Amino acid sequence: MEGMMPPFHFLFFSKPSVYIDQNSSVKTFFSRNGILILGFIFILSLIALIAVGLAQNKKLPDNFKYGIVFDAGSSHTSMYIYKWSAEKMNDTGLVYETASCEVKGPGISSYASNLQDIPVYLSKCMGKAKDLIPKYKHQDTPLYLGATAGMRLLRMENEELAKMILSAVTSLFNSYPFNFQGARIISGFEEGAYGWITINYLLGKLEKHNWKNQFLRENETQDTYGALDLGGASTQITFVTSTQISKQFKKTTQFRLYGKNYTVYTYSYLCHGVDQALLRKLALNAKDASPGALMEPCFHPGYERTVLTSSLFSSVCTKIYKNWISSRNLTIQGTGNFQKCKESITELFQNNYCNASYCTFDMIYRPPTEGHFGAFSAYYYAMDFLNLTSDKVSSLDMVTHKMEEFCSTPWSVVNTAFPQVKEKYLSEYCFSGTYVLTLLQKYNLTEYWTQVEFMDKINNKTEAGWTLGYMLNLTNMIPAELPQSKPFSHPTYISLMVIFSLLLAIVFILGSVMFQKSSYFWK
Ligand SMILES: Nc1nc2c(ncn2[C@@H]2O[C@H](COP(=O)(O)OP(=O)(O)OP(=O)(O)O)[C@@H](O)[C@H]2O)c(=O)[nH]1
Numbered sequence: 474m475e476g477m478m479p480p481f482h483f484l485f486f487s488k489p490s491v492y493i494d495q496n497s498s499v500k501t502f503f504s505r506n507g508i509l510i511l512g513f514i515f516i517l518s519l520i521a522l523i524a525v526g527l528a529q530n531k532k533l534p535d536n537f538k539y540g541i542v543f544d545a546g547s548s549h550t551s552m553y554i555y556k557w558s559a560e561k562m563n564d565t566g567l568v569y570e571t572a573s574c575e576v577k578g579p580g581i582s583s584y585a586s587n588l589q590d591i592p593v594y595l596s597k598c599m600g601k602a603k604d605l606i607p608k609y610k611h612q613d614t615p616l617y618l619g620a621t622a623g624m625r626l627l628r629m630e631n632e633e634l635a636k637m638i639l640s641a642v643t644s645l646f647n648s649y650p651f652n653f654q655g656a657r658i659i660s661g662f663e664e665g666a667y668g669w670i671t672i673n674y675l676l677g678k679l680e681k682h683n684w685k686n687q688f689l690r691e692n693e694t695q696d697t698y699g700a701l702d703l704g705g706a707s708t709q710i711t712f713v714t715s716t717q718i719s720k721q722f723k724k725t726t727q728f729r730l731y732g733k734n735y736t737v738y739t740y741s742y743l744c745h746g747v748d749q750a751l752l753r754k755l756a757l758n759a760k761d762a763s764p765g766a767l768m769e770p771c772f773h774p775g776y777e778r779t780v781l782t783s784s785l786f787s788s789v790c791t792k793i794y795k796n797w798i799s800s801r802n803l804t805i806q807g808t809g810n811f812q813k814c815k816e817s818i819t820e821l822f823q824n825n826y827c828n829a830s831y832c833t834f835d836m837i838y839r840p841p842t843e844g845h846f847g848a849f850s851a852y853y854y855a856m857d858f859l860n861l862t863s864d865k866v867s868s869l870d871m872v873t874h875k876m877e878e879f880c881s882t883p884w885s886v887v888n889t890a891f892p893q894v895k896e897k898y899l900s901e902y903c904f905s906g907t908y909v910l911t912l913l914q915k916y917n918l919t920e921y922w923t924q925v926e927f928m929d930k931i932n933n934k935t936e937a938g939w940t941l942g943y944m945l946n947l948t949n950m951i952p953a954e955l956p957q958s959k960p961f962s963h964p965t966y967i968s969l970m971v972i973f974s975l976l977l978a979i980v981f982i983l984g985s986v987m988f989q990k991s992s993y994f995w996k
């Protein structure tokens with residue numbers, strides 16, 4: 474019987490078999506105990522591996538980070554609180570808006586003559602930030618305030634006053650427990666560029682994963698969206714261009730994001746925001762007004778608004794018209810005529826021209842527009858209210874027809890139909906809708922109506938605007954190079970480790986058994 478295969482239950486540490494030679498009892502003792510020890514080590518290793526795997530994959534308490542940005546615009550100030558997972562901060566699209574707060578009152582530039590009111594103005598939203606962000610995160614939460622066109626205009630008029638407003642904000646924000654990073658006037662160039670970053674980051678256009686969770690390479694990324702922002706005092710247009718632009722124009726910037734280079738054209742037209750445009754239009758037309766009255770095609774028939782003419786000329790954007798009339802009361806009377814309204818708005822743009830290699834109005838060089846555009850702020854407010862967003866209305870003719878109908882509707886009818894809408898907004902939708910169409914036409918974008926998407930909150934969460942891009946940039950949250958992707962996800966890695974360790978252990982035990990068996994065989 475010597476040399477025969479031992480029964481399989483030998484593997485399970487049965488008594489030494491009867492096949493064993495009496496002389497080899499010492500050897501048998503060692504081999505049996507060796508297998509016992511190996512088996513023990515095997516079970517221990519298995520338990521350890523499973524424990525490591527489970528511990529590693531245990532859901533960790535959420536480690537979120539927060540950032541606060543105040544957008545101090547010309548017409549009003551808003552606060553946005555952003556939130557993201559600390560582990561995934563370099564992925565795209567993962568930072569989102571978790572809360573926002575509308576500061577009650579006008580734009581911050583109107584506080585030039587009452588600086589003492591700035592703490593009251595901002596403290597309600599700051600209180601909200603303190604309540605919403607967990608206390609132990611306050612010190613790590615960056616806080617920024619960026620002021621835009623309203624403050625740019627004030628700085629042109631009185632630099633000292635603009636500085637005093639920012640100092641008042643700085644001393645207030647320094648008294649809060651957040652990591653305050655400064656209050657400043659951002660340039661129109663930054664406003665356009667950060668708006669472009671925001672929408673492309675949120676739309677996932679900067680880098681993409683394919684189905685294997687690998688990053689797509691340079692020429693495989695999706696086309697980016699151009700960004701159109703229409704504020705109260707300025708408007709920005711920003712898009713990636715393939716046109717070779719002479720350096721002298723200084724209107725482009727290079728971004729390297731997630732390993733890809735972008736040549737981005739951006740320009741901010743000061744005084745072309747919707748409030749300043751209306752003021753310029755009224756100031757321009759006031760010279761031809763019969764004493765005390767101004768007929769206005771951009772307001773509904775039956776609408777009346779009385780203004781002091783000096784208020785029309787108080788802005789830097791309208792000062793050039795100042796000498797034409799002395800200050801008096803002026804009653805603006807709506808006539809509700811879309812075509813006339815459009816003609817009068819067209820007068821606000823000078824020298825519109827576009828050929829194959831460049832376009833311009835107001836003598837500003839612009840390469841021809843390319844691709845899709847996301848239009849936000851006042852573009853969205855007007856077109857959304859009028860139900861004229863490009864996904865609802867397919868042709869420019871339809872838009873024109875609807876605008877003609879809306880502008881000619883008597884004010885009493887409009888006012889009764891929308892009692893919940895603020896009078897300022899409601900009375901100006903005919904003007905702002907017409908202004909949006911004219912501006913898009915000046916950009917040569919109305920021919921491609923369906924390529925303009927009017928957007929508000931992207932992914933139903935995060936408002937389109939410059940603030941998110943500003944914070945992403947200042948916190949270095951968008952890497953220049955593509956992050957290296959790992960071949961396996963963490964759970965897959967742990968599972969594979971367990972399986973292969975098990976296999977190794979089994980092979981090892983089987984090997985020792987076989988070795989032992991073969992030693993019987995050669996006896
Ligand atoms: N209909 C409507 N209009 C709004 C709303 N919020 C702001 N506006 C108006 O839309 C215009 C543009 O507003 P914003 O985009 O906030 O402008 P801003 O940031 O204050 O101005 P800039 O400094 O030029 O960027 C202004 O005339 C506002 O009064 C809104 O919710 N609905």
Ligand SMILES: [Ca+2]
Nearest residue numbers: 546621704850
């Ligand atoms: Ca703005």
